[in-house]
Amino acid sequence: MLKRLAVASVILTAACAGQQKTEATEGQKQMTKEERLRITNQPPFDLATCFPHEQTLPSPANEGVLVGALLSVRPDVLECLVDPANRGAAASTKVTVKSTVNAQGVTHAVTSDNLTPAGIGCVQQVLDTHVKPAPLAADAKPVEASYEYDHATANNPSVTMGINEGSDFSGAVRLAEKSWCDCFAGFKTSTPPVLTSDIHIVKGQPNPTEVVFKPSGSTEGDQLASCLQAKVAAMPATTTGELKFPFRFVFFNSQAPVEASASMPPELRFFQLELARTQSAAASAIAFGARTNAADTYDAVVQKYTKTKDYRLFDELSSKCQALVDSATKWVDALKAQETVDQTTLTLVQELKAQKEDWAPVETASQEALANTQKDLAAAQQRLAADQGACPKKSYAPAKKK
Numbered sequence: 001m002l003k004r005l006a007v008a009s010v011i012l013t014a015a016c017a018g019q020q021k022t023e024a025t026e027g028q029k030q031m032t033k034e035e036r037l038r039i040t041n042q043p044p045f046d047l048a049t050c051f052p053h054e055q056t057l058p059s060p061a062n063e064g065v066l067v068g069a070l071l072s073v074r075p076d077v078l079e080c081l082v083d084p085a086n087r088g089a090a091a092s093t094k095v096t097v098k099s100t101v102n103a104q105g106v107t108h109a110v111t112s113d114n115l116t117p118a119g120i121g122c123v124q125q126v127l128d129t130h131v132k133p134a135p136l137a138a139d140a141k142p143v144e145a146s147y148e149y150d151h152a153t154a155n156n157p158s159v160t161m162g163i164n165e166g167s168d169f170s171g172a173v174r175l176a177e178k179s180w181c182d183c184f185a186g187f188k189t190s191t192p193p194v195l196t197s198d199i200h201i202v203k204g205q206p207n208p209t210e211v212v213f214k215p216s217g218s219t220e221g222d223q224l225a226s227c228l229q230a231k232v233a234a235m236p237a238t239t240t241g242e243l244k245f246p247f248r249f250v251f252f253n254s255q256a257p258v259e260a261s262a263s264m265p266p267e268l269r270f271f272q273l274e275l276a277r278t279q280s281a282a283a284s285a286i287a288f289g290a291r292t293n294a295a296d297t298y299d300a301v302v303q304k305y306t307k308t309k310d311y312r313l314f315d316e317l318s319s320k321c322q323a324l325v326d327s328a329t330k331w332v333d334a335l336k337a338q339e340t341v342d343q344t345t346l347t348l349v350q351e352l353k354a355q356k357e358d359w360a361p362v363e364t365a366s367q368e369a370l371a372n373t374q375k376d377l378a379a380a381q382q383r384l385a386a387d388q389g390a391c392p393k394k395s396y397a398p399a400k401k402k
Contacts, residue, residue, distance in 0.1 A: 045177045053072065070147040071147065200242075328380070
């Protein structure tokens with residue numbers, strides 16, 4: 001199951017390849033006049049980076065727990081890569097993390113082919129803050145797990161400075177959004193509406209002369225717009241002349257439940273569901289790790305009973321087996337949640353494909369992801385049934401007379 005976790009990002013890659021034009025790699029061509037004038041640097045912002053899901057990881061840590069934990073912080077790691085100060089010159093970045101847990105705690109070794117020292121530090125801080133399994137027992141064998149994060153400027157949120165004045169201001173706004181979390185307090189478990197604003201910058205003025213948001217269609221959206229208006233209006237601004245341009249705020253929330261995406265425009269909903277799938281896959285991996293721990297604990301008691309035949313171990317056998325069943329049930333529940341996300345995604349993609357054939361490869365990838373999840377779910381359900389059948393049952397039948 002752990003080997004298939006990479007599928008969580010395969011669909012997104014396929015979608016981006018089919019729906020976006022890949023930007024020219026460095027050295028291939030010079031920017032056209034239209035490209036130099038176009039306002040860019042307005043990528044989506046994932047609110048999960050404002051409100052990370054704090055979790056107590058199952059103990060002791062094992063590979064499943066570590067892989068799930070590393071996958072769960074993907075939004076925070078990718079947010080590090082939005083900032084051009086954290087990336088090198090290449091258009092794509094691969095970040096490899098090797099996590100090791102021993103009796104002293106956990107260490108995360110971060111390596112990359114395209115991260116600056118500041119980028120390494122940003123990713124390191126994310127891991128040290130949010131992936132903190134408990135130390136192992138003094139005599140326990142160290143546990144290791146590795147995970148790779150991939151980022152491409154053509155497909156993932158990113159900012160590139162130096163294109164033009166309007167794009168530079170837009171990039172500064174996007175980079176500042178992660179410090180405006182107070183504005184998003186009402187959307188911890190939901191997704192804000194898309195907001196559109198018009199920005200006016202005049203030479204000689206230290207801040208934008210005017211920032212006007214269009215009505216969002218909801219009270220909550222208008223309140224968010226009001227908060228963002230004050231933030232943007234206070235941003236430093238420079239221009240050699242006069243600038244007027246729109247800024248479109250698009251938000252996702254990896255922590256939002258599936259139903260929270262129902263009101264989003266279809267293509268944006270697809271990307272929201274992809275982010276939700278990453279989190280559900282992380283939860284499944286962690287639940288798998290917890291079930292592995294429970295199985296090891298129960299097996300140790302069984303081995304002890306097999307050697308001693310001590311009937312006083314029955315209560316411990318019973319409680320440890322019930323813990324095993326409970327953990328297996330949570331594993332099944334996590335995979336059911338993942339199946340729901342996969343099925344919802346596939347249904348949406350099929351609707352999009354009916355309108356535009358470009359979605360065909362995404363449909364194929366979505367079908368594969370759903371099939372893999374259903375295969376994992378079937379295996380987990382079989383394992384749960386076996387665990388339930390393995391639990392000892394106390395008999396109160398009277399002893400037979402000799």
